[in-house]
Amino acid sequence: MTASAPPETAAGDVILFRSARALMASTIATAALGVLYWVVAARLVPADELGRGAALVSTMVVLSTFAQLNLTGALVRFVPVTGRHTRRFVLGAYLASAATGVVLAVAAVLVLPHVSDRLAFIRTDTAAAVGFCAGVTLWTVFNLQDAVLTGLRRADWVPGENAAYGVAKLLLLLPLAGLGAAGVLLTWVTPLPVVLAVVTVFLLRKAIPAHERRTGSVVEPPTRNRIAHFVAVDYVGSVFSQGVPLVLPLIVVSRSGAAENARFYVAWVVASGVLTLAANVATSLTVEGAHDEAALAGLTRTVLRRVVVLGTPVLLVLVVVPALVLRVFGGDYPDAAGILRLLALAAVPRTLVVVFAAVARVRGHLWTLVLVELVAGVATLGLAAAGIGGGGAEGVAVAWLLGQLLAAVAVVPYMVRQLRVAP
Numbered sequence: 001m002t003a004s005a006p007p008e009t010a011a012g013d014v015i016l017f018r019s020a021r022a023l024m025a026s027t028i029a030t031a032a033l034g035v036l037y038w039v040v041a042a043r044l045v046p047a048d049e050l051g052r053g054a055a056l057v058s059t060m061v062v063l064s065t066f067a068q069l070n071l072t073g074a075l076v077r078f079v080p081v082t083g084r085h086t087r088r089f090v091l092g093a094y095l096a097s098a099a100t101g102v103v104l105a106v107a108a109v110l111v112l113p114h115v116s117d118r119l120a121f122i123r124t125d126t127a128a129a130v131g132f133c134a135g136v137t138l139w140t141v142f143n144l145q146d147a148v149l150t151g152l153r154r155a156d157w158v159p160g161e162n163a164a165y166g167v168a169k170l171l172l173l174l175p176l177a178g179l180g181a182a183g184v185l186l187t188w189v190t191p192l193p194v195v196l197a198v199v200t201v202f203l204l205r206k207a208i209p210a211h212e213r214r215t216g217s218v219v220e221p222p223t224r225n226r227i228a229h230f231v232a233v234d235y236v237g238s239v240f241s242q243g244v245p246l247v248l249p250l251i252v253v254s255r256s257g258a259a260e261n262a263r264f265y266v267a268w269v270v271a272s273g274v275l276t277l278a279a280n281v282a283t284s285l286t287v288e289g290a291h292d293e294a295a296l297a298g299l300t301r302t303v304l305r306r307v308v309v310l311g312t313p314v315l316l317v318l319v320v321v322p323a324l325v326l327r328v329f330g331g332d333y334p335d336a337a338g339i340l341r342l343l344a345l346a347a348v349p350r351t352l353v354v355v356f357a358a359v360a361r362v363r364g365h366l367w368t369l370v371l372v373e374l375v376a377g378v379a380t381l382g383l384a385a386a387g388i389g390g391g392g393a394e395g396v397a398v399a400w401l402l403g404q405l406l407a408a409v410a411v412v413p414y415m416v417r418q419l420r421v422a423p
Contacts, residue, residue, distance in 0.1 A: 018155075018156075019150060019153060019155040019284040019287065019288075022155040022156045022158055022159055023150070023155050023158060023159075023280030023281070023283060023284060024277055024280055024281070024310070025159040026155075026158045026159040026161075026162045026163070026280070027273070027276045027277050027280050029159055029162060029163040029166065030162045030163070030166055030276070031269075031272075031273040031276065033163065033166030033167060033169075033170060034166065034269055035269065035270060035328070036170060037166070037169060037170050037173065037187075038265075038266050038269055038329065039328055039329050039330070040170065040173050041053075041173055041177070041184060042262070042266070042329045042330060042331060042333065043330055044173060044174075044177035045177050045180060045183070045184060046180070047258070047259040047262050047331070048257075048258045048259055049180035049181045049184070049258075050181075050184065050258075050262045051253060051257070051258025051259055051260070051261040051262040051265075052180070052181035052253075052258050053180070053181035053182075053183070053184025053185055054184070054249060054253075054258075054261060054262060054265040055249060055250060055253045055258065055261060056122065056128065056132060056181060056184070056185045057184065057185060057188055058246055058249040058250060058265070059108065059112065059132075059250065060105075060132060060135045060136050060139060060185070060188070061139065061246050062243060062246040062247060062250075063101065063104045063105060063108055063136045064101060064136050064139040064140045064143065065238070065239075065242040065243050065246060066100070066104060066239070066243065067097050067098075067100040067101035067104050067136060067137075067140040068097050068140055068143060068144060069096060069097055069100060069231060069235060070231050070234050070235035070238045071093040071096065071097055071144060071147075071231060072143055072144055072146075072147040073147075073230075073231075073234050073238060073286075073361060074093070074227060074230055074231050074234070075089075075090070075093055075144060075147040075148050075151050076147045076150055076151050076283055076286050076287055076290075077151075077230065077286055077290055077361055077362070078151075078222050078227055078230070078290070079147075079148060079151025079152060079211075080151055080152075080153075080215075080287055080290045080291050081215070081221065081222060081290060081291075082221050082222065083212065083215045083221045084212050084221070085221045086152075086208050086211055086212050086215075087204070087208050087209075087212065089227075090148050090203070090208065093144055094141055094144060097140045097141065097144060098137050098140060098141055100140075101136045101137035101139075101140040102133065102136075102137050104136060105132060105133040105134075105135075105136035105137060106133060108132070108136070109122055109123065109129050109132060109133065110123075125181075125182050127179065127182045127186065128181065128182035128185055131182065131185045131186045131189045132185060132189075134189055134192075135185065135188060135189035135192070138189065138192035138193065138196060139188075139189075139192065141196055142165075142192055142195065142196060145161070145196065145199050145200070145203070146158050146161070146162075147283075148203060149161075149199070149203070149207070150283055150284065150287055151287055152203075152207050152208065152211050153287065154207050155284070157199065157202065161195055161198075161199055164191075164195060165191050165192070165195050168190075168191035168194075168195075169187050169188060169191055170187075172186070172187040172190055172191070173187050176190075229366075230361075230366065233366040233367060233370060234361065234366050234369065234370070236370045236373075236374070237357075237366070237369045237370040237372075237373040237374070238373075239377075240373040240374055240376065240377030240378075241353075241357065241373045241376075241377070243377075244376075244377045244380055244381060244403075245268075245400065247381070248264075248268070248380075248384065248396050248400060249261055249264060249265050249268065251384050251385075251396055252264045252265075252392070252393045252396055255392065256392045256393055260392065260393050261393070262333075263332070263333055263335065263336040263339065263393060264336065264339055264393035264396065264397075266326065266329055266333055266336060267322075267326070267336040267339040267340040267343055267393075267397075268343060270318065270325060270326070270340055271318060271340055271343035271344045271346075271347060272343075273314065274311050274314050274315055274318070274344065274347040274351070275347045275350055275351065275354070277307070277310060277311055277314075278307050278311065278347075278350075278351040278354050278355065279354050281303050281306065281307055281355075282303070282354045282355050282357065282358040283358070284303075285299055285300060285303050285355070285358040285359070285362075286358045286361055286362055289358070289359070289362035290362060293362055293363075296359065296362055296363070296418075297418060297419055297420075300355065300358075300359055300418065300419060301419055303355060304355060307351055307355070311347070311351065315344055315347065315348070318340060318341070318344035319341050319344050319345060322336075322337040322338075322340040322341045322344070323337035325340065326340060336393070338394055338397075339393050339394050339397045342394065342397035342398055342400070342401050343397050343400065343401075345401055346397075346400050346401040346404045346405075348408075349401075349404040349405045349407065349408030349409075350404045350407075350408075352408045352411060352412075352415070353372065353373075353376070353404065353407045353408055353411055355415075356369075356372070356411040356414060356415055357369055357373075359415070359418050360414075363418070365414075368414065372407050372410050372411055373407070375406060375407065375410065376403045376404060376406055376407035376410075377403070379399075379402065379403040379406050380399050380400055380402070380403030380404075381399075382399075383398070383399035383402055383403065384396045384399035384400075388402070
């Protein structure tokens with residue numbers, strides 16, 4: 001049975017863009033602080049050490065993606081309608097993901113030295129190993145918290161949370177840069193316990209109890225089987241949608257070395273700003289679609305228009321003058337201009353795929369979503385492994401662009417049908 005929406009969903013479009021504005025503010029703050037972080041890191045940490053540190057951070061985030069068990073998507077989709085069972089649902093998601101993160105992190109410390117000689121130091125560097133294991137677990141819960149806040153329509157907390165984390169991470173570069181790759185990793189991990197503690201107190205003492213009182217008597221919570229089916233099926237798609245882009249820096253570092261990966265990673269961080277903007281709006285679309293599925297088509301049309309208006313100016317800058325953007329990083333990072341241009345262009349088809357994913361999750365068309373992400377992921381990794389575009393960092397960027405173009409073409413018929421549904 002479909003859960004009935006809470007009474008306030010008549011204002012879903014207003015709440016959607018209030019949440020979207022909060023998430024976009026978080027995106028802008030996170031992107032700005034992220035760029036500043038890598039600018040400072042590029043000047044304080046030697047390129048080889050920075051490349052190894054970036055590879056560790058990327059691996060940490062990859063493993064966190066798997067450890068989340070796709071519960072991020074489930075929290076966004078079902079927290080709006082879990083009613084009196086919200087606290088239990090949230091804490092259960094935290095426990096399952098954190099436990100998975102510990103197992104994956106320990107396994108990675110044992111395996112990574114055999115995957116790449118450049119990452120062998122993690123086995124002998126105690127600070128790097130401990131920081132890595134803690135980072136995977138904490139980063140997993142950190143991402144789940146943003147999903148819970150968004151699902152509770154408290155996305156207004158997300159910008160402050162992420163800005164505080166970004167500032168702390170930046171400040172920690174000064175004392176930790178001398179540790180090289182381990183120092184880069186520790187700047188990402190050290191602030192997490194404090195941020196997690198503050199947000200958890202807010203959720204358990206205020207936000208979740210208020211949500212349970214407001215919705216407990218007006219929604220029918222989804223069954224465990226429904227949630228389990230969503231998580232199991234959508235997880236397959238998320239492995240490719242979230243895992244593939246995070247694996248790409250590992251391909252670069254293993255094929256072209258740590259210094260080349262530093263350039264690729266900086267270009268990736270800059271280009272991701274456009275994509276993160278679209279992803280945050282799509283997350284709000286999922287939440288409001290869950291509250292009022294009948295309004296989904298109209299909300300989706302509005303979201304696409306807003307993304308075009310907001311994203312086009314940024315995209316033009318990244319495509320037309322990428323070297324100028326990268327000049328702030330100093331050194332030879334402007335040499336990655338071609339990489340940045342390709343990654344920025346890939347954000348266009350990827351944006352359509354991200355919005356499609358939000359619609360498919362609300363509609364329950366999960367196998368369609370899985371198929372699209374599977375095809376795009378296999379194509380991207382296959383092309384990258386084949387060395388398209390001459391191989392190296394630029395070839396990996398070409399593979400990512402072509403994979404997203406393929407996915408976008410595949411979802412156009414579906415999106416046309418969905419957008420024709422009467423608002």
